[in-house]
Amino acid sequence: MNKTPNDSKELFALNKPKGYLVTRSDDLGRKTVYDLLPEWAFSDGWMPIGRLDLESKGLLLFTTNSKINHALTTPKNCIKVYEIWVRGHVSDEHIAEALKGVQSPHGLLKALEVEKMGMGGAKTKLRVKIDEGKNRHIRRLFGALKDPKFGTPLKVLELSRVSIGSFNLDIKSAEWRYLSQEEAKLLLENLD
Structure with missing residues (x-):
């Protein structure tokens, strides 16, 4: 997927299917969310914001920005x-x-x-x-x-x-996309 000028440089969304671990690597060799993403997501240090367990599915956001990660996982900050x-x-x-x-x-x-x-x-x-x-x-x-x-x-x-916050899942299972700059701004503007 090619990046457009309107894409957020700091956030993308994945619709995680069941059966994938939210981790960078698994000692048991099980599938991780990085198996669904381009190689750069792993090598450039994109981190999942929060977790979904193996059996859960749905919206998972990724960022390279630790401030964004912290803001979106701080209790009471984000519905x-x-x-x-x-x-x-x-x-x-x-x-x-x-x-x-x-x-x-x-x-x-x-x-x-x-x-x-x-x-x-x-x-x-x-x-x-x-x-x-x-x-x-x-x-x-x-x-x-x-x-x-x-x-x-x-x-x-x-x-x-x-x-998560103002962002609603709108992509098919196992697909990912960048948030637009607008979506990222909306998501982050109400956080402390």
Whole structure:
């Protein structure tokens, strides 16, 4: 992909598919996000901003600028939106609990907003907003909630990040593109 004058020099987006690690290299030889990117992304030191675990997919931003990386990963600075499928029926009580927060060994895990988007069989589709991204935040948050009928933890079956701040994912799985200068400016102007 050729760079145009309107492209940000500091940010590009990848739509990460499942099954790729967000790391520069893996001792076990598993696929990493750099397998999806041009060679220069690795050699020029482009770093992922935040993480998505192996089973998660969706928006991942990359930068070479540590200030941008820090600003976008500082808690409370930037809202991230996820669409998830949860095994079981997510009740209003579950949603209230997720908004209030649950204690975990990783500290308080909570969502800013949880919106029910639909059901499919014994699964519930939710749109979840958070402003911090602790390790496996959403999976652990819903895993701490119990299915009232079976007493089993709710389980996130699918997780996809659809936006970070003002930037919404608009590219196909495994594709990448530069943010435009406008998109980068919008994304960064509300940060401290």
